Amino acid sequence: MTVEADRLQKIKAVAIGASAGGVQALLELLPVLRAEQRLAVFVVLHLPRDRPSLLVEVFAPKCILKVREAQDKEPVADGTVFFAPPNYHLLLDAGPQFALSADDLVNHSRPSIDVLFESAADIYRERLLGIILTGANEDGAAGLAAVHDAGGVTVVQEPLTAQSTQMVLSALELRTPDLVLPLAQIAELLGGLGSDTPSRLTA
Amino acid sequence: VDAQIETDYALASRKFEIEFQLLIEAVYQLYHYDFRDYAQASLRRRLRIAMLRFRCETLSQLQDRVMREPQMFHALLDHLTVQVSDMFRDPSYFRALREHVVPLLRTYPSLKVWVAGCSSGEEAYSLAILLREEGLLSRTLIYATDINPHTLQKAESGIYSIDRVAGFTVNHRESGARSSLSDYYTAAYGRAIFDKSLREHIVFSDHSLATDSVFAEVQMVSCRNVLIYFNKALQDRAVGLFRDSLCRQGFLGIGSKESLRFSAQAAAFADFVRQEKIYQKAEVA
Numbered sequence: 382m383t384v385e386a387d388r389l390q391k392i393k394a395v396a397i398g399a400s401a402g403g404v405q406a407l408l409e410l411l412p413v414l415r416a417e418q419r420l421a422v423f424v425v426l427h428l429p430r431d432r433p434s435l436l437v438e439v440f441a442p443k444c445i446l447k448v449r450e451a452q453d454k455e456p457v458a459d460g461t462v463f464f465a466p467p468n469y470h471l472l473l474d475a476g477p478q479f480a481l482s483a484d485d486l487v488n489h490s491r492p493s494i495d496v497l498f499e500s501a502a503d504i505y506r507e508r509l510l511g512i513i514l515t516g517a518n519e520d521g522a523a524g525l526a527a528v529h530d531a532g533g534v535t536v537v538q539e540p541l542t543a544q545s546t547q548m549v550l551s552a553l554e555l556r557t558p559d560l561v562l563p564l565a566q567i568a569e570l571l572g573g574l575g576s577d578t579p580s581r582l583t584a
Numbered sequence: 585v586d587a588q589i590e591t592d593y594a595l596a597s598r599k600f601e602i603e604f605q606l607l608i609e610a611v612y613q614l615y616h617y618d619f620r621d622y623a624q625a626s627l628r629r630r631l632r633i634a635m636l637r638f639r640c641e642t643l644s645q646l647q648d649r650v651m652r653e654p655q656m657f658h659a660l661l662d663h664l665t666v667q668v669s670d671m672f673r674d675p676s677y678f679r680a681l682r683e684h685v686v687p688l689l690r691t692y693p694s695l696k697v698w699v700a701g702c703s704s705g706e707e708a709y710s711l712a713i714l715l716r717e718e719g720l721l722s723r724t725l726i727y728a729t730d731i732n733p734h735t736l737q738k739a740e741s742g743i744y745s746i747d748r749v750a751g752f753t754v755n756h757r758e759s760g761a762r763s764s765l766s767d768y769y770t771a772a773y774g775r776a777i778f779d780k781s782l783r784e785h786i787v788f789s790d791h792s793l794a795t796d797s798v799f800a801e802v803q804m805v806s807c808r809n810v811l812i813y814f815n816k817a818l819q820d821r822a823v824g825l826f827r828d829s830l831c832r833q834g835f836l837g838i839g840s841k842e843s844l845r846f847s848a849q850a851a852a853f854a855d856f857v858r859q860e861k862i863y864q865k866a867e868v869a
Binding site: 472474506 | 593
């Protein structure tokens with residue numbers, strides 16, 4: 382399984398979806414990103430809908446990038462990790478800028494990974510890298526398929542290394558992703574993006 | 585092969601974009617519903633769901649049916665305005681209203697409140713219950729407006745599925761309730777029917793933030809999770825209507841993740857309860 386360097390060189394944004402076990406997995410990935418890579422990172426992590434999220438407080442001290450909750454109509458900035466706010470869907474709109482929606486749950490989830498990935502695929506196409514991590518439901522599979530169909534690069538966490546496997550297995554069922562990797566190698570891939578010498582990744 | 589796939593995808597996207605604009609324009613010209621300034625990402629998503637639901641392969645097919653079958657337009661309208669809310673959604677918002685806004689509302693001999701984009705009425709009934717608990721409902725008239733006649737009808741009936749009521753009850757309690765939610769509805773046949781005496785203080789009516797103008801002077805506007813569906817121009821128009829409708833020092837409440845920060849009307853309002861997105865109309869300098 383390989384991804385050609387020229388496809389990785391086009392990547393300007395990374396969309397990540399995770400559920401059960403996601404905080405731990407993200408703690409292995411997000412801290413490797415550096416500002417000079419000039420990437421915008423969008424994250425949907427399923428959380429309880431009825432209380433404020435502490436994700437920014439948890440991740441900001443551990444990340445080099447700025448970490449924030451995305452706001453409605455806010456322009457996308459690179460060098461920043463944007464989390465979806467609890468109880469809203471996060472979408473990408475032309476600009477690119479963020480849009481929030483209070484539409485019904487998708488896959489029992491709000492925010493939904495599918496909603497983020499499908500809208501981000503619309504806007505970024507081959508410039509988007511989509512990653513599905515550990516999780517205990519099927520959200521994200523259709524979204525990752527949309528990223529694939531739009532020409533983006535798709536990565537699924539190696540199921541044996543995922544704390545919960547359902548989300549990654551559902552994603553694998555729908556499309557064959559470009560890469561299936563354990564976390565350490567996803568971290569390596571992320572660390573190599575946007576730089577002058579992107580690693581030709583093999584798994 | 586890859587290049588070919590890319591081209592096909594790009595072409596399909598471009599066609600979707602053209603059809604999208606045409607459909608929105610057709611709906612506007614034929615039915616006078618103006619979605620031209622809605623935020624596109626959510627609208628695109630809702631249209632894709634409608635295409636699946638109505639088994640249309642393309643937006644052109646959907647447009648054809650919408651233009652020729654008025655009932656099809658109304659079915660589409662339900663998809664484009666689909667809005668789900670709960671009674672006392674975000675209980676802390678209602679608690680803040682009780683603690684900080686109600687004391688000032690008490691100083692008015694009669695009150696008018698506008699729930700803009702009321703959908704199926706949950707917010708309007710929540711405010712009616714809150715105002716009754718605070719002893720203000722008898723002198724209050726709530727205008728609850730929406731663009732979808734079908735949801736307005738539902739809102740007017742005040743009937744909700746009984747399995748939603750447990751969640752409503754928890755929210756209500758957390759909002760600083762002074763009574764039990766069960767005082768306000770009768771349960772029958774799997775449904776909760778809310779009290780007529782609440783409805784007597786609510787006027788449900790058709791009003792579009794995109795095309796209609798100010799219709800009354802009000803002391804408070806509650807418009808939560810509606811502005812996120814608008815683009816900046818339409819947001820500015822809507823917030824401008826709120827400013828012009830509000831009396832001196834009137835209140836505006838918006839959704840917990842909405843903000844007037846990017847709005848052209850930001851200067852017309854001052855933070856009142858910042859955490860809960862409750863604003864007060866600013867004095868003109």
